[in-house]
Amino acid sequence: MGSTSFMLSLDNDQIHQIKTHAQQCYPQECCGLLLGGLHPSLGDLQKTVDAVYPTDNVWDTAVSAPLAEDSHPKQTLTSARRYTIAPTDLIAAQKYARTQGWDIIGVYHSHPDQEAVPSECDRTWAWLQYSYVIVAVNQGISQDVCSWILNDQQQFQPEAMIVSAPMAASTLETDV
Numbered sequence: 001m002g003s004t005s006f007m008l009s010l011d012n013d014q015i016h017q018i019k020t021h022a023q024q025c026y027p028q029e030c031c032g033l034l035l036g037g038l039h040p041s042l043g044d045l046q047k048t049v050d051a052v053y054p055t056d057n058v059w060d061t062a063v064s065a066p067l068a069e070d071s072h073p074k075q076t077l078t079s080a081r082r083y084t085i086a087p088t089d090l091i092a093a094q095k096y097a098r099t100q101g102w103d104i105i106g107v108y109h110s111h112p113d114q115e116a117v118p119s120e121c122d123r124t125w126a127w128l129q130y131s132y133v134i135v136a137v138n139q140g141i142s143q144d145v146c147s148w149i150l151n152d153q154q155q156f157q158p159e160a161m162i163v164s165a166p167m168a169a170s171t172l173e174t175d176v
């Protein structure tokens, strides 16, 4: 108990994809899925991202859908503050992942002009074992990228990110 360590491995290309998507959607929240593999070993929960799978944020059109019983989002919430991935996108992603031998291992989304820290809404809708990667976008520029995962108490804890560098790091920061 209490010794579980979570880790998410991804590469700079994937980080770059997430940051770029976040900037394209600004000032709305972007969202997408992380496809890859789950590697539980010796109590650790390690995941590797094999692909970033961008989806549309359909929150504005899904707003009339039933909400979780314990969440009371304000009526003013829009896709600038929330995200929803369409079920059809989820199914398509799952099918695609299976053809590659992957699973959906997490979700990413952006926080326009907010910190890369999960909101109460994020927590309410979060699924166990998924990684929740959040990118903060300040004034249209993607900044911090953090990953979070639910612990046994259904609270988010930071998840370690292991970022490998297939690209020259110098090109990454300049061409977004």
Ligand SMILES: [Zn+2]
Pocket: 109, 110, 111, 117, 118, 119, 122, 134
């Ligand atoms: Zn959020």
